[in-house]
Amino acid sequence: AQTVTQSQPEMSVQEAETVTLSCTYDTSESDYYLFWYKQPPSRQMILVIRQEAYKQQNATENRFSVNFQKAAKSFSLKISDSQLGDAAMYFCAYRPDYGGATNKLIFGTGTLLAVQP
Amino acid sequence: GAGVSQSPRYKVAKRGQDVALRCDPISGHVSLFWYQQALGQGPEFLTYFQNEAQLDKSGLPSDRFFAERPEGSVSTLKIQRTQQEDSAVYLCASSLLAGVEADTQYFGPGTRLTVL
Numbered sequence: 001a002q003t004v005t006q007s008q009p010e011m012s013v014q015e016a017e018t019v020t021l022s023c024t025y026d027t028s029e030s031d032y033y034l035f036w037y038k039q040p041p042s043r044q045m046i047l048v049i050r051q052e053a054y055k056q057q058n059a060t061e062n063r064f065s066v067n068f069q070k071a072a073k074s075f076s077l078k079i080s081d082s083q084l085g086d087a088a089m090y091f092c093a094y095r096p097d098y099g100g101a102t103n104k105l106i107f108g109t110g111t112l113l114a115v116q117p
Numbered sequence: 118g119a120g121v122s123q124s125p126r127y128k129v130a131k132r133g134q135d136v137a138l139r140c141d142p143i144s145g146h147v148s149l150f151w152y153q154q155a156l157g158q159g160p161e162f163l164t165y166f167q168n169e170a171q172l173d174k175s176g177l178p179s180d181r182f183f184a185e186r187p188e189g190s191v192s193t194l195k196i197q198r199t200q201q202e203d204s205a206v207y208l209c210a211s212s213l214l215a216g217v218e219a220d221t222q223y224f225g226p227g228t229r230l231t232v233l
Contacts, residue, residue: 004159037224043206044120045160045224091159102173103212104150105222107159 002027004094006108013082014116020067021077021111023092034068034075035093035105038086045091051075053097079113087115119143121225123209129231130199138194138228142211149192150222151184152208160208166192199232206230 003026013019025034036048051059051068058066063083067076079086089112093105122141130136142149147168152160153176163182165173168189177184181200186192196203206229210222 042226044226045208045210047221047223050221093159102162102165102175103148103222104162104165104173104176105152105160107161109157109159 002029002094002096002106004092004106004108006092006111008111009109010112010114012114012116013079015082015084017082018078018080019082019113021079021090021092021113023075023077023108025073025075025092025094027073027094027096029096031097033095033097034066035095036064036066036075036077037091037093037107039089039091039110041088048090049077082115084115084117087113089113121209121211121223123207123225123228125228126226127229127231129233131233132201133198135195135197136199136230138196138207138230140192140194140209140211140225142190142192142209143213143223144190146211146213146223147189148212148214148222149186150210150212151192151194152210153178154206154208154227156205163194163207196230199230201232204230204232 032053034051037045049061063080089110092108149166151163154160162176166186181197183195206227208227209225212222214220
């Protein structure tokens with residue numbers, strides 16, 4: 001069974017600094033998708049960034065980028081120029097891609113990010 | 118609507134009561150998912166609909182949990198004879214496509230269920 005592990009329950013960063021959130025996963029599949037979701041205190045999950053496993057290039061969305069290491073099964077999120085609005089719970093999620101099956105997401109336990117002014 | 122909506126946002130039930138949680142997905146979205154998020158945990162998959170068909174209910178924890186989406190739009194998650202361990206936030210998500218397409222799941226704000 002696929003699993004997702006986030007080993008950092010809490011992280012803190014100074015405003016305008018850079019922080020990296022870690023995520024590892026376990027799968028025997030070769031094709032899959034990885035996501036980072038942000039869940040602010042209002043609890044509505046928002047997609048931050050996604051990565052297709054077949055793509056070697058790391059995904060980037062403005063201040064957010066990932067370091068995808070397929071062989072190591074590692075998928076870390078880097079937030080540059082951190083802003084107060086980045087404070088939230090961040091979840092790493094895995095989704096298999098084996099055709100016709102449920103596209104359910106498998107989530108890690110989350111990392112709570114605090115941004116200090 | 119602009120996003121996924123869920124109602125009620127908060128529900129308090131006495132142990133043994135039945136509850137019904139509603140999800141309004143984004144209009145036109147084919148796929149609908151229910152997740153359960155216990156306190157301090159990541160969401161866990163409960164069930165999946167493709168239009169009105171419930172294609173995967175492998176995550177439902179017991180036969181007290183039942184979900185439906187009769188017309189392929191609004192979905193209801195029903196929990197019968199609620200137990201304290203059912204206390205959690207129930208999240209609904211929808212996505213435009215189905216099958217192998219890698220499209221984004223959009224989440225609702227969730228319903229926080231507390232069973233006393």
